[in-house]
Amino acid sequence: MLGNIYEDRVKFLLSRFRERLWVKPLAVCLLSIVAVFFAKFADDTKLIDIVPSITSEAIETLLSIMASSMLVIATLSVASMVSAYASASRTATPRSFALVISDDASQNALSTFVGAFIFSIVALTAVKNNYFQNAGIFILFVLTVIVFAAVLFMFVRWVDRIARLGRITSTIDKVESASAKAFSIRKMAPTLCGVSVKSGKKGKAIYARTIGYVQHINIEAINTWAANAELRVVVAALPGTFTAPDKPIAYLYSEEGEAEEDNVDCVIESFQIGGDRIFDNDPRFGLIVLSEIASRALSPAVNDPGTAIDVIGTLLRLFSQWNEPVDSNKVKDNCYKNVEVPEILIEDMFDDAFTPIARDGAGLVEVSIRLQKALGSLASLKDSNGHESHSTQMKESAEYYSRLALKRSKLAMDIEEDFLAVEKAAKFNSAD
Template identity: 25%
Template sequence: MQTAETRKKSTLVRIVTARLNRSLLLLPMLVSLTGLVCAILVIGGGQHLEQAARLVFPAPDIQTVRSVLSTIAGSALTVLSLVYSLTLVVFTLAAGNISPRLLTRFAEDALIQTTAGVLAATFFYSVIVLQRADSVPPALTTGVAVLWSIGSISVLIVFIHKVATRITIDEEIGRIGASLSGYIEEILEEAEEEGAEAEAPKIDGYRPDGEIRQLIAKRSGYIEAVDLGALVVAAAKHDLFVEVEATPGAFIVEGCALASYVGQPGTGQEEQNAYAALRRAFLVGRQRTPEADLDFSILLMVEIAQRALSPGVNDSFTAIAVIDHLSAAFARILRRRPPSPLYRDEDGQPRVWLETAVIGRLLDTAYHPLRREAAGNITVALRLVASLRRLAQVCRPEYCNDLAGHVRLIAEDIRAARCNAEDREAVLSDCRNVLETLGATDG
């Protein structure tokens, strides 16, 4: 069992941070402001550093200062336009060749945003100092401008290398797999070693007697996150037991239930305050986000594999790369104790029932569509079975039945597929080996 305080980081904080990271405005503007600050410092206090600057940089005449600053400002603006153009080209290629849902991942790339910010900072510095070229210290002014230009070119080189790798599908699959593993670490908590229950709790044993009421949604959209801490606090304050029905990733329609609860939050204004506090714990948006929704990243990987296995593409090795990285992410989940959906308040009273991750459902999300797309593709079917074998070697006993179910479905599909007997027997033999590892029988 868990308490809201045991969560290492607020889900809502992660969601808000991720939204800011995806903005192509915030970080570039913050970095570009350093150019403005640098220009103010050079204009205001540069005379004190002029002698030191002349030890490194020559002291040019006023015409040279203006020429250098004008050239750097014009070049920075031109290259800034090129950076955004290249970014849009990469976005377009990735959306067409890999998945359109990768656009949000590219938008949050810190290097792309930093490159734009550094170039803008170089432009701002040069333009602002150029206006005061008659009164600024020449050696320091041009020296700092040269340093800004060197930094801009250096960042640009790294940027070009980065965007070249972003359209490499195997590289991007690896990044998504690593991100999925990171989200698993953040969303799922290690089960308590001391005092943990031997079996997963059942809600009927904790839901108090009383009329079950519903918390109704006021708007439609995807549940991006549930603020568990706020939900527990609100439930404790009004003596409620809340069962969350709209979990992260679900699409909710206005008028449908976000959650059900047992208890009377009060009457009149007190009741309205309780409803408002409970609703504020649900972050509703226009699109799904991966920070609190494990299904999102899994489905993104599955989509890449499905596009690769489509008749127009027929790229089995991309699908194999997806399967391999998904198995690595699932291995992190299957090594863990099933996360308890029960959360208590500070006094130890059961307050919230929230199923953060149902392991069997997550496996179904990945393996059912991959198995269907791989029907008749012996190469991919063999890799699917191999991935299940890897998971069978590291999973906890309570997950063996889920894995065995997917192995049996693959075997059934292969028996029904039109393929030669040797290929069929190769897949079936691997399936039997996995079932033996799981301690199951071949049904």
């Protein structure tokens, strides 16, 4: 049982390697070393009598140029990336740092530059020591030309990307992309492949041994343990929930009565808890990060309402995606019958997304009007069956937060005409 938990945890940790800046460069460095010694095998084949002769001096010159230039370019790329990361944390929010650092184009560029440097150093050392014969020299020359072409292509692509990396619009796009992915995953498994919470029973409370955020839950391991113990587990802490000594992460109960199981280590170990929230399994985190970006843009020090308006449009797209119908054949819920998992509440998502913007932008007429229009659009969304969603949670939440934002604007705005414009935009709300 614990073996399955540790295997799942290893897979989870490996998936987090994408955010580590050293992983790709290390892999490319190892590959470049293998490529150099791969050329040696050509000396033991018939290619030695076929390929044209290339002087070692010619390839030494090319490798020397590459070795000296790649180190400079790699250093320059690191400095540029660090500057972009600092800019992203300063202009957007520190919570977006993980997404910026995981930018594939920047990591691929750094990996290519460092790998080309290692390749040229190892190849140059081998050539100067007469390690290769005629065929090996030719293959090494071909590899050098390929590496040189890859460096040129990657450098041009990297210059275009680094000009955008760390910019506020690029950061918003990255957060939107990560949030949309998390939304899509959760829509396919609203209860994380468990079953919906059916009963009001809570039973025996289980507490985590670590203080932090729930990052991942191994529902399969919990279900297997619960089935063997003839118990039911109710998950109380979804990914993104902050765990504390007084906050249960799950409850145990039996169909016959109170649960008597004492050894709950399997359940506790199935909760991966860390110091930070992550985007993968936590759709609400993306909404929080976007609202933080908007709040910073609305601060007096920044005074950038255009960014807040851009974020409101992004939130509208994400909630529209959340409301889209899902193919019932692709839904993965009800796989694990012994684990009950609550679904994410739409009102909590609205609170994460719109409360900070409504609070910090209450006195700005352009932000308040755009917020009211976005909430009006969400209130008018059709449900999965194509009908107007007059009584859905989406409509109710949109109307509630529209009224709340209107109250904030009334208190914050000094000019009556500004408030009347906001009030006009909020006319969709049936309560007004």
